[in-house]
Structure formats: C-alpha cells, structure tokens
Amino acid sequence: MADPALSFVIERTGDLLIQKIVFLKDVRRQVERLRNDLVRMRCFLKDADQRQDEEERIRHWVSEIRDAAYDAEDIIEIFASKVEFIKDKGLVTKLTYYPLKFVNLYKIGKEIKSLRMRLKEIADSREEYGIKNLGEGTTTHGEELQRLRRSSPFNEDKDIVGFEEITKSLVAELLKEDRNRRVVSIIGMGGAGKTTLAKKGYNHADVRERFNCRAWVCVSSIYNHKETLRTIIKQLNPITNELLDMLEKMQEQDLEQRLYQDLEDKCYLVVLDDVWKEEAWDCLARAFPDVNTSSRLLLTSRNRDVAQHADALSKPHELKTLGQEDSWQLFLRKALAHGDNAGCPSDLEEVGREIARRCAGLPLAITVIGGLLLAKKKLKSEWEKVLNSFNTNLSKSQSGVSAILELSYADLPANLKFCFLYLGLFPEDFVISVRKLIHMWVAEGIIQNRDAKNLEETAAYDDVERLCSRNMVQVAEMTVDERIKSCRVHDLLRELAIRKADDENFFQIHDTRDDKISAKSRYLAVHVLPWDENYLGSSTPPLRSLLFFNVHGYMENISLNLKSFGKLRTLDLENVQIPYNLPKEIGEVRLLRYLCLRYTSIARLPRSFGCLRNLQTLDMRTRATVVVLNFIWKLESLRHLYAYDIRLDIYNIRWNESLKIEGLKNLKTLSRVNFDDIMHNNMITLTSLQKLGIWVDDMSEIDKLCMHLSEVGSLKTLQLYFDGSSQQPTLGGLSKLHHVTELKLSGVDLRMLPPDFPPNLSRLSLKFRHSTDDPMPVLEKLRQLSFLKMEFEFEGPEHMVISRHGFHQLKFLQVGRLNHLDEIKVEKGALPQLLCMRIRDCGRLRKLPEELKHISTLDMLELVDMPKDSISRLAADMAFSVPNLRIFDS
Known part of the structure; x- marks a missing residue:
C-alpha cells in the first residue's frame, strides 16, 4: 500500500457509513459514491507505491488522494456529531435547530459533490503519470508473527554474540x-x-x-x-x-x-x-x-x-562490525530462534548466509532482518523474496542499514505501517507507555475496522507485540506476567518513521522554538514550545492529533484557542503549563476521543465538557482535585476515566447530590472515585466495567459496598484506597465478589488483613502501615493466588513463615519495606511454581531461605533498594542457585 494513512482512512469512511446510517440517510447515496470513488483510486496505489520514491509527481498524486480521503472522513463525522448534538436536546431546542438540520444536509451534499469533482480530476491525471490499474483490493498479511526473545533495560540481550x-x-x-x-x-x-x-x-x-x-x-x-x-x-x-x-x-x-x-x-x-x-x-x-x-x-x-x-x-x-561467523550465529538466533551451535536447514543455508553477509556485520541490521524472516514460512522461496527485495532496497540507499530498515517497513501490513509511523511523533529515546499508546491508537480509529469494539484494545496490544517481534520497536519494560508495559523506538528506526512520514505529509514535529504550524498539518507533536505562546490560535490547520512532550520545564503558560481545532481526535496536554481552568471552548471539539490532562494544574472542567459524546479516554490525574459539574454520565462513549480526586462543584449542584456515572455502558476503567458516589449509582448499568478504584475511609461500609458491586459481572479488578483515617475500617464482605480476580488494598492506616477475600482471587497487592502479625498463614490459603505483592510502612513482622502447604499456584512474590524483618522461612514443598521473588527495602534481612535453592521453577531473584552489605551477602548466597539475579539501586 502506497500510503498506510490513506488505506485506513478509506476503510474508516466505510465504517462511518454503517455507524451513522440514521443521520446520513438523506445523503447516504452521495456518501457511498464518494467512498466508491476512493476505493477505485486505491486500485492504482500499489503501482504508485513501487515508483513514488523515484518520482516526485507520483508522491504528489498520492498526497492529493490522501487529502481528499481525510476531508471525506471529516465531513461525515462533523455532520453526524452535529445531528447527534441536536438529538439529545429538549423538544423546544429540537424545533429551534430543525431548520439547521436541512441546512447541514444541503451543506454536506454540496461538499461531497465538490470532493467527487476533485477525485475525478485526480483520477483523470493518473494516466499522465503512467499509473496502471492493478486490480481492486490489497494483499493481506495472514500469518501470525512469532514472538522473538526480547530484551529490556534491565536485562542484557542474551542473543548478542561476539562481545x-x-x-x-x-x-x-x-x-x-x-x-x-x-x-x-x-x-x-x-x-x-x-x-x-x-x-x-x-x-x-x-x-x-x-x-x-x-x-x-x-x-x-x-x-x-x-x-x-x-x-x-x-x-x-x-x-x-x-x-x-x-x-x-x-x-x-x-x-x-x-x-x-x-x-x-x-x-x-x-x-x-x-x-x-x-x-x-x-x-x-x-x-x-x-x-x-x-x-x-x-x-x-x-x-x-x-x-x-x-x-x-x-x-x-x-565496536567494529561482527565477523562472518558471529554474524551468521546471530542471524540464526534471530531468524530461526536457535540457540548456540544450532544449525540451519540445508535448503535455507545458502540464501541465509547471503542475507547475513549483506547485513555488513551490524547487529541492528541482523536483528531487524531476522525479525522479518522469523515471521515468514521457512521456505527457500520466501527467503529468496526477501533477498531479492533486499538488493532492490540496497540500490536505493547509500546506507546498508537504511536499506534493511526500509525493507522491514515495506513488509509491514498497512495498519502496522500506520502504527509505526505514529511512533515517530514521540521524542528520541522516549519510553512509551503501552497502555497510553493503545488508548491513542483506538482514538485515532486505527484498529476500528478489524474487530468488534470490545476487542479493539486487544487488537492494538497485538499490534505492539507484532512490531516488537519484528524488532521495529524495542521492549522497554515487561510486567511480571510477560506483557509489554512500555516500549521505545531505536533512533535509526525513528529516523525512518520521520522520513517516511515526511514523504507522505503524515505528521509535523516542532523541535525548535521557531517552528510554525503547517496549514496542512493533521498530526502535530510539540517537543519544544515556540516563542509565541498564542501560536496554536494563529492558524486553523485540520489537526487530528495534538501532542506535547517534555515541555514541563517551561514556566510560561500556553494559550489554547480550541475553536481552531474542530477536527481534533487526540489532545495530550501532559505536563503542559496551561491556565487553572480548561477553556469552555473544549465543548466545540466534538470529535475528541482522547484527552490527557495528567500533571497539569487544571482544577476545573467547564460545563461544555458534557458535549464531548465521542470521548473515549479522559485522564484527569492532575496536580490538584478536579472540580466538575454533573456531566460525566453524558459522555456515552467513555471507556477509561483516570483521576486522583474528582469532586462535584458544591456551588452548582443540589444538596446531597452525587457524581452520576450510571448508564456508561462502554466504561471499562473508573479510578479513583469516592465511596459515596459509587453507592449512589446503579453500578449494574456499567456493563463493561473491568477496573474500579474507590476512595474509602473508616466510615465506609465495605460490606455494603461489596454487596453493591457483587452483581457487576464484568468487574475483574478492585482497588480500595484508604485516605489516612485514624481508625481501622471494617473490611468484611469481600467474599461476595465472585467475579473479582485482582484486589489492591492500600492506605496508611490499613493495619490488619481482611477477614475474607474474593474466592477467585489470583492477584493481590497489599500496603499496610502497621502489622505485627505474620500475614502468611492467612494468605497462603488463597488457593488460586498467582501474584502477591506486600509493602509495610513503619512496622511489620520480624519473621515470616511459608508452610509446606503454602502458595501452590504462586508465581510472583514481593515483600517490601519490611524494616523489622529478620528472616523468611520457607518449608520444604512450598511455592512449587514460583518464578520470581522480589525483595525491596528490607534492610535487616540477613539470609534468604535455604529452600529457595531447591525450587526448580525459580528463574529470577530481584533485590531492590537494599543495603550494599545485604546485597553482597544475599547475592553470594543465591548466585549459583537462581538463573537470573537482578539488583536495582535506589
């Protein structure tokens, strides 16, 4: 596909036709004709793809199609959002706006007619460029990619050779x-x-x-x-x-x-x-x-x-390039996932050695090309195709590495190309949160046409894994259960993404203070704030994404004229210094799907915020309590609401009014809200809710809360945050939560274990203030527990004993901040499935259990923030017993 952005926009236009059929029924035929025009244009793009690197005029031709496709999507979405806005108004307002509906219908019809004329002119011009019709449709990438063995900042790459x-x-x-x-x-x-x-x-x-x-x-x-x-x-x-x-x-x-x-x-x-x-x-x-x-x-x-x-x-x-044999051994590890001294199938060896030779001994080049081959069938014909394409790319580039990277990019399916280009918006060496990235991709509509709505984020995570398995993206951090938590892009690959994006006018990056917004910018990343604090209001580009990075050190405020950005889908203001209140014009950005206000000083959301019916992710983890009016329930598309503290405006609500959230059928994440707000909502109506975080105190009746949540069948993760009250809250009723598999309890005055736990609990995190009793006799009876993390503030038990019957399913165990802990005893037969044990900030711990040496499954021991003498002693004791010993200093 010549242009991945264009590919997904055309498909998005088709999706919108299905979604907005009620609102577009009077102009549907015109919209269908427009989409058919775009699909026909796509038939010529494969030929254009093979030649646009050579001919500037062909790149310009593709650019014209892309701009028309973007405009088509904008027209449909903006019109539909206006009709939806009228639909939700009262009778008087509907009657007032009714004539406006016909005006909008006439306007959209006129705009579509103009767009079709543009496309006809573009189509007529293709013959001048010699672009052939290669048939409708595009090739698909049907093979599932195998996951490569990946490195992280904490682990050395075990596949590296010659060092x-x-x-x-x-x-x-x-x-x-x-x-x-x-x-x-x-x-x-x-x-x-x-x-x-x-x-x-x-x-x-x-x-x-x-x-x-x-x-x-x-x-x-x-x-x-x-x-x-x-x-x-x-x-x-x-x-x-x-x-x-x-x-x-x-x-x-x-x-x-x-x-x-x-x-x-x-x-x-x-x-x-x-x-x-x-x-x-x-x-x-x-x-x-x-x-x-x-x-x-x-x-x-x-x-x-x-x-x-x-x-x-x-x-x-x-560091010189690798020799021939070292290159070949690294190639085998990456292309065939082989270990030391493993051979290559005889029919593949000749072509494989030639590919390895063309990599010129550069580990990155071998790693990337190996990732590409790992995803393909182990057939000589498949490897020869790669070698032939390799030669073509080498002839186009002065750098062998560049040729390899270009080849890997060309081999990506259209949707993965778009995802890869999107990563170029992030700064060099930036560690990217995978969860945040997924929210952004879904907001952009990249994943929408491939899966049902409730599977979009799963598909997005799969795309992250695919890019990592091809070594186009590096894993920065993994979770205990081997999921990718964060990632980064090697600077050479980032340069490739920026170069490709520049060729396709995909995005713009501001990394100097003199940059100006291009009139055609649709994706803009600001890495350095400009001298003009009003530059975002000085023009009206058709921006879809506006992202800020690394600008928290700037003391000057930045002015947002949001009226200029009516087509915006993604707005990331993390760490940006903007005024105390979010501008009321935010309600005009009705296509907005992702809004991040994290670490800003914003403390109030305007009433107009309730107009954001397309908003999917709202991150309000700001530096202060966020005051809102009671409009959250109106955000019907909301999937994730993150907050540290959210409160209703007491001066503009009725007495004893609670935050209304019921009816949000798409909401998956809700964190953190107050106990009383939860109790005053019918939580059963939140049919997609999976993660819930609640502020509680010693007056909160946890038993009633658990009864209230017991029928929320989708709820999997519950977090209870204790706000520092002086008394121990009552923690009964947790056994009613049959659907909950992950529980997190934290707070400075959580002094003792609950009397019961959810019966199907597999993950448990506890943070105590005082506890003089050993918690292990209670916790080891949780038969399905696979993950246990404990931290104790100020005080804790001096001894812990895990009995021979304890934790038969546990795979990860962390004990932390146990300043009084002298000894951990593990009886023979305990922890038979333990994979990783982490000890954090336990300064008095002198010896690890001897039985750990006999747990055959134990793969990793982590010592975090431990005194130097403790590290030396514990590391020496376990050095020959645990395959991986990781030490992190404070």
Missing part, C-alpha cells in the same frame, strides 16, 4: 587501579551495540561490587542539560514530592552543585549513553567530582572526537 573479549576489556578498564576520575568510552555507528555493551559492563558483578553509587542516563542528540542532571540526581536520592518540586525550581548551576555534592564522597559509576556533541560533555563534566575516589564515567557515542575530548588519555573501545 566476549571486548566486555572483558571494558570491565578491566572500569576496575583499573587509578584514583583519578576517568572516562571510559565505547564508540561505534548506530546499531552497532554500544548500549548493549555498556549494559554488560554496568551490570557485571565485579563492577557492582566496586562502585557504591551508580546511575544511567541517555543523553541523545537533542540535549537538555537540566533534564539530564535531574535524571541522575533522582537515581541517587529517594524520590519524594519535596525533591521533585525542588529539582523543578533549580537553575542549571544549582543542579550541577547538587549533583556534585551527591557524588563528592562516593566511588561512583555514571553511564552517559549516546552522547552526540562535545558541548554536551563540557556541560556535564563540571558536575562530576574528581576527588581521588576511583570514580568512572562510561560514555557511549557515535563520534570518536567526543570520546577523545572527554578523556584524551583513555583509548575508546571501538
């Missing part, structure tokens, strides 16, 4: 007896494995033992001195609100001084990953003390001059 000797050299350099502060450097081209090698050195047992203070920061090409300093300081200190507020207010010189003081008496190791410019090093160098503590800085860069500038006496470790 053994250079790793030894790197570690020796870091441990060299030299009291002076030295800079150890790794250099190499993008994708050569610099970060992977640095991670091997950083996590090496001898290195962890040597340095009592470690930190890791990615500098990248767009260098922000303040943010880099803040990132390091946060890793060296306990995170508190006071620290965060202080760091936000500090100037550069103050931040440098604070970091210097934090490191002054330490033997520290700080990794500066991906340093592009000598100026970046010069800014940072003065913050790192050189006071005869044998400290080290580990620097990675693509530029040898940067490394030599940082330390002229230190010879950089240069």
